[in-house]
Amino acid sequence: MSKSHTIGVIPGDGTGPEVVAEGLKVLGAVSRIYGIDFKFREFDLGGKRYLREGVLLPDSALSDLAQMDAIFLGAIGDPDVPPGILEREILLKMRFKLDLYVNLRPVVLLPGVETPLKDKGPGDIDFVVIRENTEGVYAGGGGFFKKGTPDEIALQESVNTRKGVERCVRYAFECCRRRNRKRRLTLCAKTNVLIYESDLWRRCFEEIRDDYPDIETGYQHVDALCMWMVKNPEEFDVIVTSNLFGDIITDLGAIIQGGLGIAAGGNINPEGTAMFEPMGGSAPKYAGKNVINPMAAIGACQMMLAHLGEAEAAAGLMDAMESVTQHHLSSLEAGKMEYGTSEVGDLVAEKIENLEI
Numbered sequence: 001m002s003k004s005h006t007i008g009v010i011p012g013d014g015t016g017p018e019v020v021a022e023g024l025k026v027l028g029a030v031s032r033i034y035g036i037d038f039k040f041r042e043f044d045l046g047g048k049r050y051l052r053e054g055v056l057l058p059d060s061a062l063s064d065l066a067q068m069d070a071i072f073l074g075a076i077g078d079p080d081v082p083p084g085i086l087e088r089e090i091l092l093k094m095r096f097k098l099d100l101y102v103n104l105r106p107v108v109l110l111p112g113v114e115t116p117l118k119d120k121g122p123g124d125i126d127f128v129v130i131r132e133n134t135e136g137v138y139a140g141g142g143g144f145f146k147k148g149t150p151d152e153i154a155l156q157e158s159v160n161t162r163k164g165v166e167r168c169v170r171y172a173f174e175c176c177r178r179r180n181r182k183r184r185l186t187l188c189a190k191t192n193v194l195i196y197e198s199d200l201w202r203r204c205f206e207e208i209r210d211d212y213p214d215i216e217t218g219y220q221h222v223d224a225l226c227m228w229m230v231k232n233p234e235e236f237d238v239i240v241t242s243n244l245f246g247d248i249i250t251d252l253g254a255i256i257q258g259g260l261g262i263a264a265g266g267n268i269n270p271e272g273t274a275m276f277e278p279m280g281g282s283a284p285k286y287a288g289k290n291v292i293n294p295m296a297a298i299g300a301c302q303m304m305l306a307h308l309g310e311a312e313a314a315a316g317l318m319d320a321m322e323s324v325t326q327h328h329l330s331s332l333e334a335g336k337m338e339y340g341t342s343e344v345g346d347l348v349a350e351k352i353e354n355l356e357i
């Protein structure tokens with residue numbers, strides 16, 4: 001085997017370990033067929049460990065994670081941990097400390113998968129959202145004044161740096177060029193109301209686009225963009241936006257591509273490491289039942305392969321996923337799939353083993 005990649009694996013909580021197991025099964029098949037050597041290193045992080053040991057994301061784990069070529073995360077979340085702690089102290093901390101400044105969310109309807117959008121098929125829903133991942137309101141600035149009194153004031157600040165906006169916008173142009181589809185990049189902001197934040201985004205976007213004369217550019221206010229995502233999703237190719245708007249529109253994206261059973265994303269530092277994850281969360285009520293759909297986790301592995309430069313393997317895995325959704329999975333919802341979690345992993349792995357390459 002010639003190529004080797006070191007992958008940090010965070011199975012995490014709830015259904016995380018089950019879907020990660022299927023992702024690893026599929027990567028095993030990829031490794032055999034494409035001659036890629038993966039070295040996996042598991043990290044015990046998440047709500048379970050926090051409840052057991054009071055440990056969230058220690059500095060030692062962070063520096064080890066920073067050394068990984070990529071990170072594969074199942075899910076973090078536990079009903080016994082108050083909301084916000086695991087999100088802020090593990091997921092967001094990882095984004096900030098590893099400077100994973102791009103959140104990459106393909107919104108692709110695979111063949112055979114149902115979309116709630118009337119009269120739309122796979123060719124119509126195929127775009128990518130690039131969400132800034134380390135700034136905006138997620139930076140956590142603000143505070144209370146006179147908390148708990150009738151005169152209380154809550155301030156929530158949105159931090160947007162020129163450097164942060166520029167690097168994200170530039171990544172989006174590059175991504176659009178690499179994708180080489182419609183070559184259309186849409187800036188999503190709210191210039192009519194957010195007169196500082198969105199103005200900075202608009203100016204950076206307009207300056208950078210001069211370097212990309214081959215890319216057609218457009219602009220949508222975030223509210224209108226939500227309507228167009230539903231009405232005319234085929235108009236989009238790549239969308240670039242700020243952290244909170246990206247968070248919101250990618251959930252809309254997830255549902256039009258068939259739901260959380262299929263949606264995967266990447267948190268990327270193009271100069272460092274990157275973390276790939278299914279978007280579905282820990283789904284505690286389905287944990288241990290072999291009913292959750294592992295397709296999103298497998299999709300996260302597919303994105304990871306592409307990111308690692310394994311283009312051929314990434315394309316092969318995408319073919320295998322499409323073949324499985326087309327022929328075997330009419331419903332992707334937990335509890336409604338006609339296959340169990342591990343059988344879906346088997347189906348994808350078998351398709352890869354049978355690929356002619």
Ligand code: IPM
Binds near residue numbers: 087088091092247
């Ligand atoms: C996401 C999630 C996170 C976010 C939460 C869990 C903090 O919704 O990755 O989109 O808001 O970014």
Ligand code: MN
Binds near residue numbers: 247248251
């Ligand atoms: Mn979200």
